[in-house]
Amino acid sequence: MSNERNKSILITGGAGFIGANFVHYWHNKYPQDTLIIYDVLTYAGNLTSINDLIDEGKVYFVKGDIADRANVESVMQTYDVCTIVNFAAESHVDRSINGATDFIQTNIVGTFQLLEAAKNVWLAGDNKENEYRFHHVSTDEVYGSLTSLEPAFTEKHQYQPNSPYSASKAASDHLVRAYHHTYGLNVTTSNCSNNYGPYHYPEKLIPLVITNILHDRPLPVYGDGQQVRDWLHVVDHCRGIEAILQHGKIAETYNIGGENEWQNIDIVKLICQIMNDKISGSEQYQQLFPCALKAKLSCSEALISYVEDRPGHDVRYAIDNSKIKKELGFQVNTSFKQGLEQTIDWYLNNTSWWMPLI
Template sequence: MVEKLAAAKMRLLVTGGAGFIGANFCHYWRCRYPQGTLVVLDALTYAGNRASLSSLEGQACTFVAGDINDTPLVEKLLQEHELNTIVHFAAESHVDRSIHDPDAFLNTNILGTHSLLRAARKQWLDGPQGVIPHRFHHISTDEVYGTLGPQDPAFREDTPYAPNSPYAASKAASDHLVRAYQHTYGLCTTTSNCSNNYGPYHFPEKLIPLVILNILHGRPLPIYGDGQQIRDWLFVEDHCQGIALILEQGVEGENYNIGGHNEWANLDIVRLICRLLDEAFAADATLAERYPHAAPSQGKPAESLISYVKDRPGHDRRYAIDASKIGRELGYTPQHSFEEGIRKTVDWYLQNTGWWQPLLGEQYAQWVQKQYAS
């Protein structure tokens, strides 16, 4: 058993810290521990955005552009900054992309995780100083558990793994590697499996930001199949709270499910966002000037943009997280209702055009320009 590390003495390496959840966690942790060491390692692939950390960089946060598969770089960072904690967010995470290009997911999610584990073992267990108090926290997903029927109980920490997509399979493999390094080498690890996150800094390819931005630009709102796929949704700040509790109080070698106790069908989520944006346009006349091709700007409900498309291969029907363990053992309770969290998210995207506009991509920008010129 490794000596327990007090949270106030944790010196963090956050991998994937320029991504959606990683960036939110960096902001959350810095507020919680304003004097602590925080180093971010991110390869700045398409979903990484350094602008998400702009208010932290400098004394509050050291940013390093680099790949988690660069084991010597990770070793160097751990040594030079005397880091004793890794919070591992870095991952390829979009299921659709994993179907079309699974190789990238195996490289980042499996080999990248192993690279970090090797570096951590060398620095914290095999160095000349002997065993250094440390923590390796691995962020995983509920998708490793597979799919649920309408009446099935929610996923628990002891639910057998049954991944159904290349993404889920790659995350399941990385979970097993973390467990193996705990049991084989004595590395102090914890793992959390979370439900679907939403909130600020979310890359526009994911459902909720995609719907918001498509409404603003008058684009169709694509619904896979019948839209009745059910997910447990978690406001990203609530997820960060759960991770912080695990770092502060979590038991070495344990897994914790973090969920929002909040199951919604995809179609119902889209309809809720449509209603909230209709209300926003009705309350603020300047939105119609900023987004003239939005359905509400043209006197149409946002729901008129809904378009049903062919379901994707192997689409899991339902995910649901039983988060009773982390609630019972660590005192975790989500702080946001879904409608409250969605309202905050919609407001954030309306107020932060400068963050998301550069991320839309050339093809999307050309489409918007063509529509606006018509």
């Protein structure tokens, strides 16, 4: 992407967790650019995450499904879109196990229709400009599972998805690649590790533990809790996508990871420790969260409850950042302890955002 002119960027899934953070990040850094947030507002899409930006003149919201090709084309033409960043996806593994239909529809059919819209608008007739870019946001889960001794995933790792969610994302990645090689569409793809940060829907591990502690509810841990995940602060993820949009090579894939592997049980215990310190040491928080009785007594760990492991639970994910670091100069800026503290503070101070969701 050239930096010579203002851009009109279509951000699909822009009311979701990572999408909303990207909207805030990009608007704050590039206020001259026009951002069009395109989201169907499923349960995980939340307009309150971006409402403060919508009326500022450069950020617009359109309610729509990425599978509605005609609507996408209309929006692209209306706003003269030169870049698509596709965050739109069903993403919760547990939900995909209980019912895969929405994952197939959104992640595969939706991505296909979005690619078709981009092809029809950008590659029609003589309207072919190198400025156009379709960036697809994917996941490390498409690579499958690692043992404790195996090296981290690189971009050359074979796809071995193990859940309906990861299989649907793998299919969407292949479609993106095919639209470049078949039609010449300018595409890039990024595969990220587990994100955390503000605006994260409370069904996911870190916000679930935080909000359950505040209500003195059990903290469910699958199996023995020794599954390993690489955790990436969502702002670092946004910075990685920024580097790809500005300097990434067309048709390339870039892994974005946090260089930060933790066992799930250790994450839960660390959150308990931080919450114990914050609640027990603050009369204000004790008044605001009167149900957080265990945290008030500095014993949130007593809420940990081991539950039956989910089917096909991957043992370990880990991302090798070498390519994006070497080629694009990306570096992780946020330490996990710092990022987790900031995330917990955000949930403690933004109850109006998450309370209606639980």
